């Protein structure tokens with residue numbers, strides 16, 4: 462590879478988050494330098510558009526920083542797949558050959574179609590903003606090229622932030638474009654219930670045939686199978702069978718794979734094979750856009766000041782936001798009054814009082830403990846176990862951020878610790894979040910759970 466490009470890559474690797482670097486920059490294949498023109502290739506139109514919009518300016522800037530000031534960059538779509546464009550599938554000696562479906566007849570195409578999808582949830586109805594842009598783009602990429610680029614796609618994020626919507630949008634888009642494909646949406650709970658019934662009525666062959674004949678399997682809220690041994694076992698074999706026959710799998714969860722307590726290691730590692738994309742709480746602009754779209758869909762006229770007020774003052778949970786909107790619409794319709802700021806403040810007054818209440822350190826410890834699946838008493842203790850140190854430091858960090866307590870007061874609540882311990886913990890987390898994408902995202906998820 463050319464030295465200039467190698468230097469550019471090294472520079473980009475230092476400045477971008479590991480996830481962005483490995484998702485986008487690693488998709489770029491260096492072709493050649495022709496005088497002052499750097500020629501690069503990417504595998505498809507989607508990546509081309511994305512890289513062009515988001516990374517070409519950064520690449521140009523990087524080139525000039527390393528001395529190639531007048532260089533131009535040309536980005537093309539590769540004629541054939543270059544070897545380093547598709548995410549590498551780690552060799553997996555431990556994968557048992559997929560247990561063959563006992564009925565080895567070719568799977569009938571009669572059952573093609575979509576199962577369990579909510580047709581309301583489409584890409585067109587999804588508002589994309591900086592908080593969900595990455596997951597949205599990844600979902601679109603999968604919908605455009607199922608089972609080629611990102612497999613599995615793992616979408617995670619806090620409650621009510623659009624995971625179900627997005628995973629259904631993938632299914633709906635694939636079904637629309639490829640009606641001959643079998644696309645199936647299941648919550649993990651439904652998967653488990655069907656498994657239990659199949660075991661009970663000795664219909665396991667049918668169960669296996671059904672899931673292993675899918676072209677696209679969408680599993681929502683996979684965290685619920687954690688700790689359920691038999692379900693995880695069956696899901697593991699379903700996953701392998703589909704993956705090995707190049708079928709698309711999309712999974713959602715409320716947590717990053719590593720943070721799902723009770724999730725088997727072999728499943729966790731498979732979830733990390735493809736692309737992991739997070740959805741964070743929407744910022745004010747995205748909330749405004751969502752409110753406007755939902756108000757229009759529900760025939761509610763929402764003045765600009767009300768939209769801004771709602772986007773600023775209430776929840777980031779989009780499901781709750783929709784609920785408030787419906788409540789406002791119903792009130793306006795029943796009382797035949799227009800929606801005004803004063804009316805909205807009156808209708809939502811209980812919620813607004815609750816939202817404006819300051820969080821307590823105890824609530825923060827409880828939420829952090831639940832996220833990491835540890836006990837509050839352990840967080841308050843002085844045990845130095847690795848599994849406790851991080852949750853404890855995160856809880857201290859959030860206590861400082863989300864309450865008005867001083868360092869000594871926080872120390873007192875954490876089982877009588879010295880204020881210097883609290884300062885040390887906060888500094889440590891601040892430093893770690895600078896380049897640990899996953900930790901940053903986890904802290905945002907916990908914050909979201911606390912402030913909604």
Ligand SMILES: Nc1ncnc2c1ncn2[C@@H]1O[C@H](COP(=O)(O)OP(=O)(O)OP(=O)(O)O)[C@@H](O)[C@H]1O
Nearest residue numbers: 586587588619620621622623624625626751779780
């Ligand atoms: N960006 C968005 N644009 C439009 N609607 C959205 C967006 N995000 C969420 N919604 C809407 O909010 C509601 C809740 O979203 P959804 O059910 O997808 O959340 P979730 O992340 O799956 O929640 P849970 O963790 O509870 O399963 C849905 O009606 C969905 O259409």
